[in-house]
Amino acid sequence: xxxxxxxxxxxxxxxxxxxxxxxxxxxxxxxxxxxxxxxxxxxxxxxxxxxxxxxxxxxxxxxxx
Numbered sequence: 679x680x681x682x683x684x685x686x687x688x689x690x691x692x693x694x695x696x697x698x699x700x701x702x703x704x705x706x707x708x709x710x711x712x713x714x715x716x717x718x719x720x721x722x723x724x725x726x727x728x729x730x731x732x733x734x735x736x737x738x739x740x741x742x743x
Contacts, residue, residue, distance in 0.1 A: 708740070 691712045703717065718733035720726060729735060 703736070705736075 689710070691710070693712065713734060715732045715734040716730075717736050718729045719736045720729055721737070
């Protein structure tokens with residue numbers, strides 16, 4: 679879901695392969711940018727208080743409602 683996407687502008691993000699870093703986690707994102715942060719695994723909504731600003735949300739599914 680992208681409410682403010684500018685269709686006249688294309689941004690492409692790629693990893694710098696010169697770092698020779700090993701992938702730790704692979705999955706699907708809700709956006710098209712590259713981010714980093716502490717992985718916060720939330721398996722149940724009751725644990726959402728553990729999620730902090732700057733964390734990367736790892737969960738099975740989200741519901742915008």
